[in-house]
Structures are given as C-alpha cells and as structure tokens.
Amino acid sequence: MKKHNFYPLFCKIQQYAWGKFGTNSIAGKLWSSNQDKILDSNTPYAEFWVGDHPNGPSEVGLKSKKVTIPEFFSQDLSLLGPSILNFTNNEPRLPFLLKVLSINKSLSIQSHPDKKLAKRLHSQRPEIYKDPNHKPELAIALTYLEAFVGFRDPLEIYNNLMNYQPCKDLVGVELVNNLKKQISNKDGKAVAKTLKEIFKAISTAKADIVSTKADELIELIHNKSENEFTSDEKLILRLNKQFPGDVGIFLSFLMKYRHLKPNQAIFIGPNTAHNYLAGEIIECMATSDNVIRAGLTPKYKDVEQLIEMLDYDILGKPSNQIMDGVEIEKGIFQYKIPVQDFLVQIIHMGKNQTLQLPTSHSSSVFLLLNGTISNKDQDQQKYSSGTVWFIPQDSEINISSHDQTVLAVQAMLGKN
Missing domain, CATH: 2.60.120.10 (Jelly Rolls)
Structure with a gap:
C-alpha cells in the first residue's frame, strides 16, 4: 500500500450577516486557529470553507510558499487521483465543498435546482446562476440545530391555515377548503397542485398586505399568555424580529420544522424548500452557487422560479429523514x-x-x-x-x- 504525505490547507471564512459573532462562532474559532488570526467580537463569522470554490479557495502549504488548491492541482493532476478525475471528466477540481456554519439568525428560504434545471438556468441567466451544477447538501449538527426542510404534512398545513386567520387571509378560503377536501379524498396529485397554489398565493402577495397581515399575526400570538406559546409561535416571533413583516414568516406555516441533536444529519436534495434557523453544523455539498430564494433574506429572490421547481407531491410520502451516522x-x-x-x-x-x-x-x-x-x-x-x-x-x-x-x-x- 502506498503512503503519501498529507498537505496542510489554509482556509477562508465568510462573514455573512447571519453568522455568530467573535468567539461565539465555531466557524470563526476554526478559522482563527487555522490562519492564526484574532477574532473581532463585533464581526459575524458565518462559514468556514474547505475546498477550491472560486469565492474562497483554500491554500495549500508547501515548503516554501502557499498556493491555491487550483494552482496546486494544475502543477500535478495526479494529486487529485483517478476517482475524482474520472468523476469530473478530467477537470482539475474538487466536486465537493466542506463547510462549518455558525448560524445566529435565519438563512433565506431557498432551494437548489437539479442538474437539468441548473443547466437551463445557467444558459439563460449566467449572471445569476453561475454554473450548470446541482447542489445537493448534507447538514450534520455540531450543536442543537433548528431548520426548515421540506413541507409539513398536508393536514398540519391545513390546521395552520385554519388556526391563524392572517395566514388564511393571504391564501384565500377557496384554496383552504380545496386542500381539506383533497386530503380527505387522499388525492395526492390534487393535494400537490393545491399546495403549489397556496405557496404561490403567499409568496407573491403584495409586500404591504404581507406586512399588515404579519402585524395581525403577531398581535394574535401576543393575545395568548407567553407560557401558552407553541414552538412554532415562538419561532414566528423570533423570525419577525429578524425580518419584520417578511413573507417568510407565513411560508413557515407550510414548512417542516426540524430539530437535530449533535451528530444527527439531514440530506437536502434538489427542489426541496429549506433554510437553517439556528445552531452550528458541518455542511458538505456539491460545488455550486445555485441558490433560488423566496423569503427571509435581503438577497435576490427568484420567486416565480422557486414556485415552479419545488416538489409538492408529499401526501403519504416520507419527508426528508433525520439520520444517524x-x-x-x-x-x-x-x-x-x-x-x-x-x-x-x-x-x-x-x-x-x-x-x-x-x-x-x-x-x-x-x-x-x-x-x-x-x-x-x-x-x-x-x-x-x-x-x-x-x-x-x-x-x-x-x-x-x-x-x-x-x-x-x-x-x-x-x-x-
């Protein structure tokens, strides 16, 4: 058996606004140790990246200097090894990106396209969708993790719409009644069609109407005593503080609220609505920038594309499962x-x-x-x-x- 040297890597940090601050961030502490840097208590340290992504390529420590991973591979393709070169059709790149995320507040409600859609979007709008690759990802909890992944059970969605009048107002009585009927008939295709229409009704509602209904929703929750708040209601109040009046507050009624313990993981495939809410994770993904957003973000949203791409066919099907190693x-x-x-x-x-x-x-x-x-x-x-x-x-x-x-x-x- 061959024995090879390992090569030290010096990796990048991403200081997104949703990151944890200073030494409260695991991502920041890893970067501080890796790069021998001092952390700033007023700076958010969101993501520690290990890989050759062009927005933050790691550097390889050689005897006399540091070079980026792409430069390192270009000097000797054999360093990548036959397995990866075969997978990438001899492109000198890593097909994956390893990260550590330290999440202080919610990321955007988002999804990633499959390969077919990614190629089409990249061809049509390369300035937004910068590569033709899909972006499946695995999240492994380092600390207790809160996340939305996939849709709730259709009956739970129906009950949410019935229990919270401001959300029901955004959706409309007809769609709510249709959902109940289709659930009773166990008509999966009809449920999927109506769920898509419900998602569309919320996500395309006018901003001033959403803001007004959000105020009504918060008032409705505060009419209860604090010890009566459900976990969903506590989360809604938190999200409203982070993104006041945002449409994502209402989309949360549709999305499945997940809680992962350390070492538990969840896989997120294409066309799955998701976002991380709080906690710290290891994340590994196919190397890609393709993110399509709809809420809880100041970044660019492509709402119509997200509506069309999501998988709404959920009746009677297992949702994304939390797994152990x-x-x-x-x-x-x-x-x-x-x-x-x-x-x-x-x-x-x-x-x-x-x-x-x-x-x-x-x-x-x-x-x-x-x-x-x-x-x-x-x-x-x-x-x-x-x-x-x-x-x-x-x-x-x-x-x-x-x-x-x-x-x-x-x-x-x-x-x-």
Missing part, C-alpha cells in the same frame, strides 16, 4: 446519501488512542474540529483544532489523540 469502523461514522458528489464521515476518538483512517477510494479533505492529534507516519508534531489536510487517494493515515477527546470530519467522493 453508520459506524463503519470503531469511532468512524458515515452518512448514507443518494449522490456520488461527496461522502462524509465523522471521526470520534477518546483520549490517548490511535486510529488508522480507512484508506480512501478518492482524495479527501480532513478537518480537526476538536482535540489534539499527531500523525505517526509523517511527523511527531501536535495538530490542534482548525487543522485541515488535503489527503491524496490511497493514502495511509494513522493518527493519535492526546489528553482530549477528538472530533474530526473527512469529506471525499462518494462511492458508486
């Missing part, structure tokens, strides 16, 4: 997903343990999230949290922990 070897957990663009494994080690990472079928990136490790094969240096490596295909990597437990993540190409 599968332990493939002691302390190594993989998350099974239906795409080949990436595969993620979480590594847990106790104190003073040694572990050989499974020899990867593709080149990979490795991020140490917590603890201190040494690499027995390359040197005796101690590596702390924020350490990132690029590991070539077929490498043997033996790591040892010290006086702390270790948490790490490794991303690679998925298997056929």
Whole structure:
C-alpha cells in the first residue's frame, strides 16, 4: 500500500450577516486557529470553507510558499487521483465543498435546482446562476440545530391555515377548503397542485398586505399568555424580529420544522424548500452557487422560479429523514446519501488512542474540529483544532489523540 504525505490547507471564512459573532462562532474559532488570526467580537463569522470554490479557495502549504488548491492541482493532476478525475471528466477540481456554519439568525428560504434545471438556468441567466451544477447538501449538527426542510404534512398545513386567520387571509378560503377536501379524498396529485397554489398565493402577495397581515399575526400570538406559546409561535416571533413583516414568516406555516441533536444529519436534495434557523453544523455539498430564494433574506429572490421547481407531491410520502451516522469502523461514522458528489464521515476518538483512517477510494479533505492529534507516519508534531489536510487517494493515515477527546470530519467522493 502506498503512503503519501498529507498537505496542510489554509482556509477562508465568510462573514455573512447571519453568522455568530467573535468567539461565539465555531466557524470563526476554526478559522482563527487555522490562519492564526484574532477574532473581532463585533464581526459575524458565518462559514468556514474547505475546498477550491472560486469565492474562497483554500491554500495549500508547501515548503516554501502557499498556493491555491487550483494552482496546486494544475502543477500535478495526479494529486487529485483517478476517482475524482474520472468523476469530473478530467477537470482539475474538487466536486465537493466542506463547510462549518455558525448560524445566529435565519438563512433565506431557498432551494437548489437539479442538474437539468441548473443547466437551463445557467444558459439563460449566467449572471445569476453561475454554473450548470446541482447542489445537493448534507447538514450534520455540531450543536442543537433548528431548520426548515421540506413541507409539513398536508393536514398540519391545513390546521395552520385554519388556526391563524392572517395566514388564511393571504391564501384565500377557496384554496383552504380545496386542500381539506383533497386530503380527505387522499388525492395526492390534487393535494400537490393545491399546495403549489397556496405557496404561490403567499409568496407573491403584495409586500404591504404581507406586512399588515404579519402585524395581525403577531398581535394574535401576543393575545395568548407567553407560557401558552407553541414552538412554532415562538419561532414566528423570533423570525419577525429578524425580518419584520417578511413573507417568510407565513411560508413557515407550510414548512417542516426540524430539530437535530449533535451528530444527527439531514440530506437536502434538489427542489426541496429549506433554510437553517439556528445552531452550528458541518455542511458538505456539491460545488455550486445555485441558490433560488423566496423569503427571509435581503438577497435576490427568484420567486416565480422557486414556485415552479419545488416538489409538492408529499401526501403519504416520507419527508426528508433525520439520520444517524453508520459506524463503519470503531469511532468512524458515515452518512448514507443518494449522490456520488461527496461522502462524509465523522471521526470520534477518546483520549490517548490511535486510529488508522480507512484508506480512501478518492482524495479527501480532513478537518480537526476538536482535540489534539499527531500523525505517526509523517511527523511527531501536535495538530490542534482548525487543522485541515488535503489527503491524496490511497493514502495511509494513522493518527493519535492526546489528553482530549477528538472530533474530526473527512469529506471525499462518494462511492458508486
């Protein structure tokens, strides 16, 4: 078996407004350690990126200098390895991007196109949709995570519309009655059609009407005593503080409210409405910029496109499932997903343990999230949290922990 060096990576931070501030941000602390930078308590540190995305390519630490990952690969294509080169049709790039997100307030309500739609949108509007790729993603909770992923059960949507008059007003009585009838008839296609019309009625309502109805909704909730608030109502109040009078407040009545514990994960495929609300996660995705938004954001919204692309066929079907990792070897957990663009494994080690990472079928990136490790094969240096490596295909990597437990993540190409 070949033994290869690993290559240290120095990675970028994204300071989006929704990020956590200063040392409250895991993403920020990883970047601070990785780049030997001091965090500013008044700056939001939202996303720590590991990969070769053009908006934030990592740099490879060589003996005499640092070069970007694209430059590194251009010097020797074999570093990417045959598996990735075959997947990318010999394009010198990583097909995945690994991130850590620290979420202080809601991201936008959004979805990502499948490959067919992505190609069409890129062809028609390349200034907005900058690549022809899809963007499936996996979120693994580092802390307790709140998110919207997919639609609620149709009956729950109906009950929400009936229980909150301002939302019912936006939708209209006819659509609400149609939904109830179609649910009773167990007519999945009709439910999907009506749900699409309901989503459209809310998301295309005039801004002044939405704002007025949002005020009515907040007043309706505040008419109850605080100890009677449901979890949905507490969230609506929070969202209204973050984005006063935003249409996303009403879209939340349609979307499934998820709660993930640390190490739990959820896969988000194409044409699925979602957004992260609070918490910190590991996220891995196919490398793409294609995001289509409809609410809870000051960014560009393409509401009509989102309405047309979403999958509303949900009656009697399992929604996006929260999953646990599968332990493939002691302390190594993989998350099974239906795409080949990436595969993620979480590594847990106790104190003073040694572990050989499974020899990867593709080149990979490795991020140490917590603890201190040494690499027995390359040197005796101690590596702390924020350490990132690029590991070539077929490498043997033996790591040892010290006086702390270790948490790490490794991303690679998925298997056929």
